[in-house]
Amino acid sequence: MNKAISDKVIGRLGQYRRLLGRLAEEGARFVFSHDLASMARVTAAQVRRDLMVLGASGNPAKGYSVSGLLEDIEAFLDAPDGQNVALVGVGNLGRALLAFFAGRSTKLRIVAAFDANPEKTGRVIHGCRCYGMDALEAEIQREAVTVGVIAVPADAAQEIAEHLIETGIRGLLNFAPVRLSVPANVYVEDIDMTVSMERVAYMARQNAVSLEKL
Amino acid sequence: MNKAISDKVIGRLGQYRRLLGRLAEEGARFVFSHDLASMARVTAAQVRRDLMVLGASGNPAKGYSVSGLLEDIEAFLDAPDGQNVALVGVGNLGRALLAFFAGRSTKLRIVAAFDANPEKTGRVIHGCRCYGMDALEAEIQREAVTVGVIAVPADAAQEIAEHLIETGIRGLLNFAPVRLSVPANVYVEDIDMTVSMERVAYMARQNAVSLEKL
DNA sequence: TAGATTGTTAATCGATTAACAATC
DNA sequence: TAGATTGTTAATCGATTAACAATC
Numbered sequence: 001m002n003k004a005i006s007d008k009v010i011g012r013l014g015q016y017r018r019l020l021g022r023l024a025e026e027g028a029r030f031v032f033s034h035d036l037a038s039m040a041r042v043t044a045a046q047v048r049r050d051l052m053v054l055g056a057s058g059n060p061a062k063g064y065s066v067s068g069l070l071e072d073i074e075a076f077l078d079a080p081d082g083q084n085v086a087l088v089g090v091g092n093l094g095r096a097l098l099a100f101f102a103g104r105s106t107k108l109r110i111v112a113a114f115d116a117n118p119e120k121t122g123r124v125i126h127g128c129r130c131y132g133m134d135a136l137e138a139e140i141q142r143e144a145v146t147v148g149v150i151a152v153p154a155d156a157a158q159e160i161a162e163h164l165i166e167t168g169i170r171g172l173l174n175f176a177p178v179r180l181s182v183p184a185n186v187y188v189e190d191i192d193m194t195v196s197m198e199r200v201a202y203m204a205r206q207n208a209v210s211l212e213k214l
Numbered sequence: 215m216n217k218a219i220s221d222k223v224i225g226r227l228g229q230y231r232r233l234l235g236r237l238a239e240e241g242a243r244f245v246f247s248h249d250l251a252s253m254a255r256v257t258a259a260q261v262r263r264d265l266m267v268l269g270a271s272g273n274p275a276k277g278y279s280v281s282g283l284l285e286d287i288e289a290f291l292d293a294p295d296g297q298n299v300a301l302v303g304v305g306n307l308g309r310a311l312l313a314f315f316a317g318r319s320t321k322l323r324i325v326a327a328f329d330a331n332p333e334k335t336g337r338v339i340h341g342c343r344c345y346g347m348d349a350l351e352a353e354i355q356r357e358a359v360t361v362g363v364i365a366v367p368a369d370a371a372q373e374i375a376e377h378l379i380e381t382g383i384r385g386l387l388n389f390a391p392v393r394l395s396v397p398a399n400v401y402v403e404d405i406d407m408t409v410s411m412e413r414v415a416y417m418a419r420q421n422a423v424s425l426e427k428l
Numbered sequence: 429t430a431g432a433t434t435g436t437t438a439a440t441c442g443a444t445t446a447a448c449a450a451t452c
Numbered sequence: 453t454a455g456a457t458t459g460t461t462a463a464t465c466g467a468t469t470a471a472c473a474a475t476c
Contacts, residue, residue, distance in 0.1 A: 010416050032457070032458095043444075045445055045446070046444065051459095058458060058459090060456070061457075063457075077412060085411070091310075092310035096306035096307040099307075100306065104408070146415070147415050149411075170418040171417050173410055173411060173414045177232065179254060187414060187418060189414050193311070194228070194318070196225075199228065203221060203403075204383070204384045205360065247433075259468080260469080273433085274432070274474085275476040433474105435474080437471090444464080451456105451458070
């Protein structure tokens, strides 16, 4: 029924949560839509609309309750029992991801890492055990993994994606610079650092040029 | 004058280039819009529109020339003399980025890395020299850096961004999970892995649920 | 030629924003 | 109360897609 909620809204809710967490630490009890808006770089109307979608409500005099909003967003975004994540590819990027997410959240845990290179398997990196590719299916099922992270070279990514989907995974975070072809019931988010870097470079140049014109 | 070109188009052109590079390696001379479309997960009309914006043209009988398109996209996306990039933050992620971009492109080079931790400076990592923060301004000017990559913890990111902007940088790729506040003439692209991971987890759950309903 | 694709305009779609009555 | 914000609908905006004449 809440199928209509787009991934953009989900992303913004994630951002609001982070800001609210910071506000809660600072001891703030209430927050207005425009405060969240300026911190998340969206409009106040957008914030109100997102919170309306969420079913959260505020008060014209005080704004929204920080703790209430945090609870509402958590109830919406998080799986009650958390979700387990598997990482494939323990190269530089893979290890950075393990470090980045280690202990960051109790709801999303990278519980297993996999690599084709035997030198990288059999150890524990940033608290995560690394297995060979032959252990993939068994470990994913044992740990009830629902999210896969692909951090392998471009030419291996499609095969790995198919392998992960076969085990039942329905969400992939893909760092390989290729477009994966997947069934419609699998969500893929691409983080394409090559494209991002090129885009930033182009836009930087445009901004530098427009500066010269002044 | 080509100010109207959005960053979305820039991103797609980057993707087309990658696909075209692969096609060129395979020896393909010509390509139809629908071939590029299926590989880049967009519509054929979208591809034609993007190429029209670029000023490239094709032929109803043969399609587009692979090499011609590559040249056109390069002429559009790349700075003739290349652009230099500076990385700030030589942690796990920073080192992964150095490895990822090392030797990948002759047009975009990470020419200097900076870190506040003296243990990380004074060495060369994946071909890139690492400096202390005090060398930032001098090195950026010496190397004529135009793009900055921020790979520091969230609480240091805003300060670093301001520092980079002071040196004249107009494009930032930000991996820190904060929204940077920057002047309008600075382009920031956020790669927020926390938000991405949460979104994938949510969508994976939705897809798993809709699967159960069948 | 017949059939398919390009180039480009018009129509559609979805998301964002503006607006304002209701509320505190 | 007066002033500001919330909740929500209507208007706007921009990007995507459909459509089709021109072209090979």
